[in-house]
Amino acid sequence: MTARTVIWRGTRLGVLIGAWPAGIVGGLCLVAAFVFLAGGHDGTAWTLTATGAFAVLGSMAVGVTLGTATGLALALAPHGLLTRAPLRGLLAALTAGLPVAVLAIVALTGDGYTLASYPPSIHFLTWSATLTIALVAAARSGDIAG
Template sequence: MIAVVIRRGVRLGVRIGAVPAGLAASLWLGVAVAQFLMKPHALPGFSRLAIMVGGSLGVGVLVGAITGAALVLSPEWLAGRTSLRGLLAGIVAGTTYLGETVVVAMASDGGYGPMLLTLLSTPVVSVVAAVHSGDILRRTRRKSAC
């Protein structure tokens, strides 16, 4: 039971991590190609691309696994109430997603713009996790996407 719920959480986490990974891949790939055309002997853009894509997917998996584990290990009185379950999932996912800021800082050499954008996207991840908390625990009546 625990492994199944964590697997559903990881599925949601991969979807959460795929959004910044896809955006970063498209942006950094353009930068890397431009750098390669200007200086064919230096390829720093591809290492940043790997850090960003791999790190974002890793953070997404971590967000999903920790959120799923928190939901499955929560007491029944908390998991049974939609608002409390969503609040727990949102807080856990939002806190764990702050690791994405570290990934962005490493990939962008501490650029303030990308880090601020990542911090501003944290509430979105919290809301997504809160909305899908019932899907992770299979406590909804509708067919889930997870």
């Protein structure tokens, strides 16, 4: 299988990784914007619409980038690593999950905040999303690598 095919399969996985949060956040922002628009709060409705659009585009961009990076890592990996499912899955999980974890830490620790500044619910959502992305990449690594 060519490297281009492996990278393309990784990009398709990235679209799936980005589409789920994009659909959820975009749908929630759209419903909330409609509620505020019906209530006569036009400014809030437009703000929610813009925020939802930004979240959808950002989620898709991050998802496609992660998928492409995972495909590239699997395309460049030695054949001996790709034939062993646990090692292949670990490579895919680290390639997809580590940047999300770093991005979450950077986003949460800005403006003088520390990770201890947030309630446990934020940590649960952040790290469960990171773990889910890593596990999906690990589970689909065999399909990507061929």
